[in-house]
Amino acid sequence: MDDNAGLLTVLGVSTEEETVYRALLAHPGSTLAALADATGWDRARVRRRTVALEDLGLLTRMPSRPLRFAPAPPDLAVELLALSRREEIERARIGAARLAEEFQAAPAPAVHVVRGREAVAQRLTRAARAARNEVLVLGRVPFLGGRHELAHELLARGVGLRAVHRPAELDSAEELRAVRDLVDRDAQARVLDAIPLELVIVDRGTALVPVVLADELAVVELRSSALLDGYVALFDLLWQRATPLFPVAGSDSGTVLTRSDEEILALCAAGLTDRTIARRLGVAQRTVERRMHDLMDRLGARTRFQAGLRAAGHGFGGDPCGGMSTGRDSATSNC
Known part of the structure; x- marks a missing residue:
């Protein structure tokens, strides 16, 4: 066959069915035996393809003995196949919309676990980028990755960012100045020695708790539940107890702090x-x-x-x- 073989596969016609159809276009009125000779296949194989082509409307049986086949005109046949495929796609689109409605209507599980370092980083990043009002952070969270680009992105969108750090997390001048840079961009940072866990809370509606399960980094995601409320209350309590880092300087005193x-x-x-x-x-x-x-x-x-x-x-x-x-x-x- 020529280089155009397989052009009808996008319309639901298999390559073997197209081979038989092309042989019939070259020799209209061929018998089953003639098509077997043209394709080099046995008659049973050709017969199965002619049945499929008939179902697709690409050939018809002629009232003759022996049985002969007439191909449908390519332009008309292809147009009918394309129309049928468009109808199938539209039905699939409607079905997908219904599935989406069912998914949105179903209550989300209160607890969900994501495993694997890459999956955890992606989930934390996706959750933070979905924030509309405020992101609350306890400790050193994997999604920051020591670079703070995501924090910059949140602050640029006007999303509030409050973080409570352990003293050990400010172990270098570089990290301390990175935190200061975030504060200069309107983040709020505090320090507290007794932070019991890492935690991210997004818009007070989702909490993400990085943990290690069987030597594998994971994150436990919590949605509306008493457990989520408990984590939010924990953050508020630790925030009150923590000491501010780099608050905005006032102008009442004559002494300027660099x-x-x-x-x-x-x-x-x-x-x-x-x-x-x-x-x-x-x-x-x-x-x-x-x-x-x-x-x-x-x-x-x-x-x-x-x-x-x-x-x-x-x-x-x-x-x-x-x-x-x-x-x-x-x-x-x-x-």
């Missing part, structure tokens, strides 16, 4: 020692000590505690050195 000043106070808020603050900012410990003394002088404070209180007058909501429950002794934190 970004570097606020970084030092923020790490002090996390209950960190001067040595740890120096390591995370990539500077010497003596530099941190000197900067802290300078901040105390500029804020008119005789102690670090007073410096924290007076920094609150610049918008630093809360006591940066004493207002957060870290579970460590205050002497250990140098605050």
